[in-house]
Amino acid sequence: MKFLLYLLLGYSVWEIDTGDLRALLNFCNRSGVRLRRIREGETTVRIWVLLADEAKLMDFAARRGCDLRICVRHGVPILWRRYRHRVGMWVGLLLFFAAIYTAPLFVWEINVEGLDRLSREYVCELLADEGVRIGAFSPAIDRSRVYLNVLRRAADISWLSVNLRGSTANVEIVERDAPPAAKAQADGANLVAARGGQIVGADVVRGALAVKSGDIVKEGALLVSGVIDSPTVGTRYLYAEGSVLAVVYDNYEIEIPLTRAVRTYAGEKTLEMSLSVFGKSINIFKNYSISDENYDTIYRESNLPFPGLCRLPLALHTTVALPYTETPEPLTEAEALSRARAELKVRIAEKNYADILSREESYTVTDGVLVCRCSVEAIENIAAVAEFNVRMDR
Structure with missing residues (x-):
């Protein structure tokens, strides 16, 4: 803090012979001259004083007749004397700070969160039509109007929020649930077995159940029919819907080597550096000639x-x-x-069983590799949709 004060007020560095140092110190003590620093050499001594005390030092040198030499001057007053006539530099500096402090009044970046089926380009086009675009004047953006107009125009967006923070517009959206796919491409659909198993239960929403508990079915067997025969209305074709549970058996095998590769990193090397200004990229440095065969690449973004x-x-x-x-x-x-076992847990979880009835696990070690085997008896929904078309005889 003291250094900043000296830099603001300005200071100078003086040099005096060692023999005159005692007299100079006594003079500074009597005259109230503040010495920021003293550095002694073999035959000379350097002292740091404020610019305001220079006249007192020169008066001391003149009365004593000693050789007091000025080495250098630093600080804001010196810079002002040196550059005060360079109008262009001061105008440019003023414009720079004005641009920096007015930048938050404009939108320079748009972040969109909540995207799933919709594209960022589609959402940004909707926002741009309502005035939310790169370079837009932030105080002129009516967020309520943006909300109403975007929801009125976009049937696939159910909720939207625009939050302005500095020069960034953070947009959050909630997509409307997609309607079920049209089923007009086929006349109906059956539920068939995606794999073999023993039936233990079913929950049929639509269609006629073609199996019963205890039946053993193979892959492709009919489980729920989409063809309904009725003595009153005749034959109807519909999309069968529901779930059919069966006991299934799966075997898993995991191999883990008894050695692992441990990585040791040695520093980092810059491959590429660029500056993004208002969304435009300016290349600063690029060098991909790296001698190391093995390396990881990391991308960093630092906002200034x-x-x-x-x-x-x-x-x-x-x-x-x-x-x-x-x-x-x-x-x-x-x-x-x-x-x-950790990898086995992940693979079993991916199957999404309805229930696991039993599991048997064993392992062996052969040629430096541990092999873990697991047999699972579980209940799984084996129903799969199989569409069909009806050919009408003429």
Whole structure:
């Protein structure tokens, strides 16, 4: 803090012979001259004083007749004297700070969250028609009007929110649930077995159940028919819908080597650097000639901060390489088994069984590889849709 004060008021560095130092210190003490720093050499001494005290030092040198030499001057007053006649520089500096502090009044970035089926380009086009675009004047954006008009025009959006933070417009949307796919492409559909199993139950929403509990079916067998015969209205064709549960059996096998490669990283190397200004990229540096064979690539984006602003439309993009070497490290049998069980848990969860009745697990170690085997007896919905078309005889 003291240094900043000296920089603001300005200071100078003086040099005096060592023999005159004691007299100079006594004079400064009597005259109230503040010395910021003293550095002694072999034959001379350098002192740092405020610009306001220079006249007192020169008066001391003149009365004592000593050799007091000025070395350099620093600080804001010196810069002002040096550049005060350069009008163009001051105008440019003023325009720069004015542009920086007025940047949050305009939209320079649009973030859209909640996208699933819709594209970002489609949403941005809807927003642009309502005035939310890159370069738009933020205070002129009527968020209520944007909300109403976008929902009125876009039937596939059920909710929208626009929040302005600095020069960024954060847009959140909720997509409307897609209507069920049209079923006019086929006359009807059956539910057939996606795999073999023993039937244990069914929940039929539409159609005629063609199996009963205890039946053993193979892949492709008819489970629920979409053809309904009625003595009053005749034959009807519809889309069968429901679930059919069956007992199924699955076998899993996981292999885990008893050695693993441990990576050791050695620093980082910059591959590419660019500056994003108002969404436009300016290349600063690019060098992909890296000698290391193995390396990971990391992409970084750093928004350039400025006092008083949340975010500037300036960002530094950097791509760096992290070279590494791989060292083999042995795994204990317990560690390998733990990894195998973790992977097995994930694979069983992906099957989405209705219930697991039993499981048997075993493992062996052969040629440095742990092999974990697991047999699962579970209940699964085996119903799959099979569409059909009816050919009418003429």
